[in-house]
Every structure is written in C-alpha cells, then in structure tokens.
Amino acid sequence: MGEATITVNGQARTLHDATTVAGLLATIGLDLRKVAVERNEEIVPKSAYALTMLADGDALEIVHFIGGG
Amino acid sequence: MDSVPVADTWSVAGRTFASRLVVGTGKYKSLEETAAAIAASGAEMVTVAVRRVNLSDPGAPMLQDFVDPKVYTYLPNTAGCHTAKDAVRTLRLAREAGGWNLVKLEVLGPPPHLYPDMQATLEAAEALIRDGFEVMVYCADDPVAAKRLEDLGCVAIMPLGAPIGSGLGIQNAAMLSLLIEQTKVPLLVDAGVGTASDAAIAMELGCTAVLLNSAIAHAGDPVTMARAMKLAVEAGRLAFLAKRMPRRMGADPSSPLAGLIR
Numbered sequence: 604m605g606e607a608t609i610t611v612n613g614q615a616r617t618l619h620d621a622t623t624v625a626g627l628l629a630t631i632g633l634d635l636r637k638v639a640v641e642r643n644e645e646i647v648p649k650s651a652y653a654l655t656m657l658a659d660g661d662a663l664e665i666v667h668f669i670g671g672g
Numbered sequence: 673m674d675s676v677p678v679a680d681t682w683s684v685a686g687r688t689f690a691s692r693l694v695v696g697t698g699k700y701k702s703l704e705e706t707a708a709a710i711a712a713s714g715a716e717m718v719t720v721a722v723r724r725v726n727l728s729d730p731g732a733p734m735l736q737d738f739v740d741p742k743v744y745t746y747l748p749n750t751a752g753c754h755t756a757k758d759a760v761r762t763l764r765l766a767r768e769a770g771g772w773n774l775v776k777l778e779v780l781g782p783p784p785h786l787y788p789d790m791q792a793t794l795e796a797a798e799a800l801i802r803d804g805f806e807v808m809v810y811c812a813d814d815p816v817a818a819k820r821l822e823d824l825g826c827v828a829i830m831p832l833g834a835p836i837g838s839g840l841g842i843q844n845a846a847m848l849s850l851l852i853e854q855t856k857v858p859l860l861v862d863a864g865v866g867t868a869s870d871a872a873i874a875m876e877l878g879c880t881a882v883l884l885n886s887a888i889a890h891a892g893d894p895v896t897m898a899r900a901m902k903l904a905v906e907a908g909r910l911a912f913l914a915k916r917m918p919r920r921m922g923a924d925p926s927s928p929l930a931g932l933i934r
Contacts, residue, residue: 612724632730639769671721672696672885
C-alpha cells in the first residue's frame with residue numbers, strides 16, 4: 604500500500620503504511636474501552652478493530668460520552 | 673401505620689429504579705463537580721451526550737472516569753441531531769460505546785425555543801425502534817403525538833414542562849395531567865424545572881419521574897441543589913401517593929369550636 608489519506612473527525616490524516624482501525628486508535632493514544640468508531644457511516648464493532656484495514660478516502664468518526672442533558 | 677409502599681420503585685425497559693430523579697451531566701464547571709452533584713442527587717440514571725473525541729488531547733479525562741457507567745445507567749441522548757438519520761447514527765455509536773440500547777431521543781426545532789420537532793421525532797423513533805433501541809422520548813405536551821409515540825413502542829414518554837434550560841417551571845400542569853392520564857408507559861417531565869418546588873409539583877401531578885439538568889448545574893451551589901431536588905422529588909411523590917386534601921373556597925377552622933370558654 605502506498606500513502607492513503609483518510610479523514611478522522613473531520614481532519615485529514617495521511618497514512619504511510621497499511622493500518623487497521625486498532626492501529627490508528629493506538630497511534631492516536633485512545634482507550635479502546637471508552638470510544639466507538641464509525642467508518643464511512645457504518646459502525647466498526649470493537650471485535651473488528653484489528654481486522655479492519657483503512658483505505659484511501661475513508662471517513663472515520665471516533666466518539667465518546669460527554670456531559671449532556 | 674406506614675401505608676406508603678416500602679419499595680416504591682419504577683421500571684423502564686426491564687430495569688428497576690428506586691430514585692425518581694434522572695439527571696443530566698452537562699453544563700457543570702468540572703467533571704469533579706458533575707460527580708459530586710450526581711451523587712448528592714441520588715439519581716441512578718444519567719443522560720449523556722455523544723461527541724467526537726478531541727484528537728489533540730486523547731488522554732484528557734473522560735466522563736466515564738468520574739461517573740461510573742457500572743454505577744449509573746447511562747442514557748445517551750441525541751442532543752444536536754436535527755434529522756432522524758443523525759439521531760440513528762449517533763445512537764448506534766452510543767450503543768457501540770456503551771453496549772446497551774436504552775436511549776433518550778430528542779429532535780429539536782431551532783432556538784430560541786428548541787421546541788420538540790414532533791414530525792422528525794416520530795420518524796426517528798420509528799427508525800430507532802426498528803433498529804432494536806429502547807426509546808425514551810422527549811416530546812411536546814401534545815396528547816396526539818404522545819399517543820403515536822407510545823403506540824410506536826417508545827418505552828417512556830417525556831414531555832417538557834417549559835423550554836429546555838429555561839427554568840420556568842411547570843407551565844402546563846393541565847396538559848401534563850392529560851398526558852399522565854392517557855399514558856401507560858412511564859411518563860417523565862423532561863425540561864423546564866428551575867427549582868425544587870417545580871420538581872415537587874411535577875411529582876404531585878403524578879409523573880413517574882423527573883429529568884433535569886440545568887436546574888442543578890446552573891444553581892449557585894449545584895451540590896446543595898442536587899440534594900434539594902432529591903428531597904423535592906421524594907416529597908412530591910409522597911404527596912401524590914398520600915392524595916392531597918380537596919381545595920375549598922372558604923375557610924375551615926382547624927380547632928374545634930365546641931368547648932370555648934365563656
């Protein structure tokens with residue numbers, strides 16, 4: 604795989620190597636137990652993080668719970 | 673002597689709660705204050721929002737570090753969603769993050785009233801229920817729309833008492849009474865409570881529970897107000913169960929007239 608450009612929470616990000624969702628979360632430094640991930644408007648189950656390869660043009664949303672009413 | 677049921681609990685979606693106060697976790701000065709106020713409120717269920725993680729500060733403390741989801745039932749909301757599609761996407765993420773399917777649906781109109789958009793709410797409720805969610809739904813005090821939501825399968829009906837965050841108190845006692853009368857699932861007043869007496873009034877009307885956030889978070893002393901709300905909800909519930917005396921136009925002396933000295 605060459606370079607791939609993906610969008611994470613609205614920000615462009617360049618991947619230089621083949622990367623899984625699990626790899627990306629580890630690079631960012633997030634606690635996997637506290638977040639949820641959507642890839643191209645589809646949920647990525649936690650069980651699939653290590654199996655899901657990111658591809659050029661992917662749009663990810665990584666969310667967590669915050670205070671709300 | 674004690675005629676009030678010992679365990680006056682309520683249930684929604686198979687979960688049983690002793691506290692009839694549900695509180696939001698927004699608008700606090702800090703996560704420490706959030707945790708202290710929620711503990712003082714005695715609430716067992718708390719509403720939470722779903723938002724993007726701050727990628728530039730991934731190690732920042734998270735709500736879950738202060739308000740333990742093992743202790744409190746998280747009720748993820750759809751605040752900020754204006755379409756059924758956004759609401760479904762948001763709550764699918766919440767379900768993945770939290771692993772449960774009990775959610776609060778709210779689809780709002782524009783400021784300054786943020787009044788529930790009932791057409792969009794009905795569409796979103798239908799989509800969420802089809803997707804396996806158990807939906808507690810914020811709604812207008814509209815008996816026709818509320819009945820439709822109940823018939824769709826919503827597990828709790830949650831009309832406003834006044835606009836969100838307004839603190840104007842219960843402005844619609846007559847409409848709430850109609851809704852309480854017709855609704856077979858739990859009915860919570862959600863939005864409008866400003867101070868303890870408002871929460872007591874909602875409970876005296878016969879609501880199942882009260883949901884509030886700003887009234888505690890924006891009080892001068894949130895932790896003390898949280899305790900006031902706990903007591904007010906309990907007092908209002910007891911007054912409802914005790915059945916208030918009839919109102920009468922004239923006075924009725926409390927002391928006997930017989931036996932007065934001459």
